Amino acid sequence: MTQQTPQAPSTEPELTGVRNFRDVAGLPTVDGRAMAPGRLFRSGHLAHATAEDAAFLSALGLHTVFDFRNEADRKIEGADVELPGVRNVNIPLNDPADGKEFWKLVRTGDLAQLREILGDGKAAGRMSDSYRKMIVQRTPEHSRILHAMAEDSVPALMHCAAGKDRAGLSIAVSLLAVGVEREAIEADYVKSNEPHRRYKVQRSSTAPDGLAPEVMELLAPLFDARVEYLRAAFETMEETYGSVETYLTEGLKLSAETRELLRARLLTEA
Numbered sequence: 001m002t003q004q005t006p007q008a009p010s011t012e013p014e015l016t017g018v019r020n021f022r023d024v025a026g027l028p029t030v031d032g033r034a035m036a037p038g039r040l041f042r043s044g045h046l047a048h049a050t051a052e053d054a055a056f057l058s059a060l061g062l063h064t065v066f067d068f069r070n071e072a073d074r075k076i077e078g079a080d081v082e083l084p085g086v087r088n089v090n091i092p093l094n095d096p097a098d099g100k101e102f103w104k105l106v107r108t109g110d111l112a113q114l115r116e117i118l119g120d121g122k123a124a125g126r127m128s129d130s131y132r133k134m135i136v137q138r139t140p141e142h143s144r145i146l147h148a149m150a151e152d153s154v155p156a157l158m159h160c161a162a163g164k165d166r167a168g169l170s171i172a173v174s175l176l177a178v179g180v181e182r183e184a185i186e187a188d189y190v191k192s193n194e195p196h197r198r199y200k201v202q203r204s205s206t207a208p209d210g211l212a213p214e215v216m217e218l219l220a221p222l223f224d225a226r227v228e229y230l231r232a233a234f235e236t237m238e239e240t241y242g243s244v245e246t247y248l249t250e251g252l253k254l255s256a257e258t259r260e261l262l263r264a265r266l267l268t269e270a
Contacts, residue, residue: 013056017048020163020197024171024188029179033267039155040266042171044163045069047078054081057157062086064153066145068093068166072100077161089148091141093134093166102126106219114218123221127165128232134169135236135247142173143252149174150261164192164225169233177248178263182234192225 015021021044025037038060046065049057067080070092080088105113117123149156158174160166168189175185191197237247248254254262 014196015043015053015056016050018046018053018057019044020192022188022191024175027175027180027184027188029267030181031179031270033179033263033270035175035178035180035266036268040149040171040174041155041157042163042167043157043159044167045073045077045159045161046080046083047074049081054083058083058086060155060157062155062157064089064148064156066091066153066156066158066170068158068160068170070094073161087153089153091145093138093141093160093170094130106222111215114215118218118221123218124226124228127221127224127226127229130165131169131229131233132236134166135233136240139251142170143254145170146174146177146252146254146262147258149265150258154265162192162223163197164223165229168192168225169230172230172233173252174262174266176244177252177254177259178266186227186230189230190225190227 012022020042022042023037024040024042025035027035029035041060041062045067046053046057062083064087065080065083067074067088067090069077069090074090082088102117105117109117145158158167158170172185172189175188176182234244237244237251241247241251248259
């Protein structure tokens, strides 16, 4: 596979058809190193990338794009644009049918229906639960991603639909594996809340109150990157495996050698 020399952007680009793009460079590790520039990127899907967006992405020297969307997502949004010489690996991180009726109500439900399914903290609770489930149910997938990066898949870009939840958690797991400080992981995660990064809420409801302020307030937890969601994942690692370290070594099957390979590929020099 022919690759170009990675080019780390001097300033964060404003891509037209790709939301929530960023390099996770500079995040500090507990031993004084940092994520190297041009090694690991994250974003929303690439299906609507413009020619200019694709040219920028191609210049990053990517080896692999990890697409965490499921079949339903890809049917709605389309396939990613093809980047010459870049491998695209689709690893769905949730069941295509999971929550189908729920999301139908989110898109089309009236105010009373949304109050019933999202009110009184139910929306935020559902999001935290989804993060817990991804830790428990998608351990093989996260292991596959990390082993692929240790072998040959860097520079890499990880994305889902909005680049917030599935990509956000996968990035967090990757950062944990190379020893990035927990506070830095959380700080990067909540950057998805910045206005220019946020996923645009789309509703197909024809009800008069379809986009009323209360509707948007009820929907907000689904489209926020709340640190409590990520912490629910960390807590689940600890509850299930006893510690985050044991989750990495026993859950994800990361040997000391594999973690050193990851650190060599993703971190600055010691």
